[in-house]
Amino acid sequence: MLRNYLKIVLKTLLHKKFFSALNLFGISTTVMIIMVAALVFDNHTAPRVPEVYLDKMLFVERVKTTHGDDWITLNGVGIKLIDEYLKKIEPRPLMCASTSEVFELYASGKLQRKKMIHTEPSFWSIYRFTFQEGRPFNVSEFTQHEPVVVISRMLRDHFFGNNVALGQTITIRAKEYRVIGVVDDVPANCSHTYADAWIPYSAGAFDFQDSGDLDGGFSLDILPVKGQSSESIKMAMAESIRRLNTELRSSGKMVIISGPENSMELFARGYADHTSFGGLTDYLVKWIGALLLFMLLPSINLMSLNITRIRERASEMAVRKAFGASRKRLFGQLLAENVILTMVGGVIGLILSIVVIHVFSYQLLGVEADQGNVVLGIQVNYYVFGFALITCLVFGLLSGVLPALRMSKLNPAEVLKGGSK
Secondary structure, three states: OHHHHHHHHHHHHHHOHHHHHHHHHHHHHHHHHHHHHHHHHHHHHOOEOOEOOHHHOEEEOOEEEEEOOOEEEEEEEOHHHHHHHHOOOOOOOEEEEEEEEEEEEEEOOEEEEEEEEEEOOOHHHHOOOOEEEEOOOOHHHHHOOOOEEEEEHHHHHHHHOOOOOOOOEEEEOOEEEEEEEEEOOOOOOOOOOOOOEEEEHHHOOOOHHHOOOOEEOEEEEEEOOOOOOHHHHHHHHHHHHHHHHHHHHHHOEEEEEOOOEOHHHHHHHOOOOOOOOOOOHHHHHHHHHHHHHHHHHHHHHHHHHHHHHHHOOHHHHHHHHHOOOOHHHHHHHHHHHHHHHHHHHHHHHHHHHHHHHHHOHHHHHOOOHHHOOOOOOOOOOHHHHHHHHHHHHHHHHHHHHHHHHHHHOOOHHHHHOOOOO
């Protein structure tokens, strides 16, 4: 039966090429846009090396400080706030403070921009890097402010070629660092770990620990320990912030932190109001509603095209019904044909989305062209492919149910006489 449906769909496509092209264009374009959005979302929120625990993690990336109605500041998190308040929760999860900066170097005859992360030893316990040489920096090197660095394979090849990098020194932003480790290149979509160099923040050009500010340029990455829930961490940190605001009451200041938020909330915040630190539930609901509306509009358009296309087959349906075909059978056939047609458009849309992702991957990931040879790491997985199939099925059902239902109810006598269809 499926084989017969496929033959009918093929004949339908070839019989009315213009309507077929409109159908396939509408389906494939819509599926492509939805798939690109799904791929970008998945590649920012799904766990992958070295961010293998991303689905379990929480993040605090912004601090809003108010002073009555006089002024408001919005910045990253300061080391003082992290060490004296946010880390003072029990049981204590794995936490690391990180910030980043860009440095420049000449490679392949042109100036390239590379990224360096300032962090602390616990960073290497939270994330799972693959070391080709050496090791990460430890607590002793961190507390002693030793200028050590872990570099990417790409940076090692730039400075040392095929030679051993361990023990060698490199100069970054006019300061020398001793190489103690080399790791595999990190994909650019790993937003919390992507860099070409990682150093202790205590050994950078600026001593972040001496700033004494509650806000700054850091983010706090949090990995719950076994048996610890995300909600318990959020409640404990909220209590720490309440304690801080009690201490600040006499000065008229008040501190609000964003989160802690999981990777999905963090991704959504990138498209939301950065000054609002409330929950993102309403925002996510709006996005889901917009997605459904986006799917509904082309479905209505496809529905009208399907009605026109199916009406041309009214005589065929009338003859079949006159020879005993049931309403249920006709409805099922027409709906199945439409779903198959939609699947064809969906496959085209999936292929187009993969092409778009690879052609515009730098723009979609926010990677600048002058960062040189960057590992992008965008890929289609089973979840995204399943989402594509579900999207096609929904399109087929939304655009095919009403036309199929109308045609299954036709009066064969009137149609064969040339009357109402």
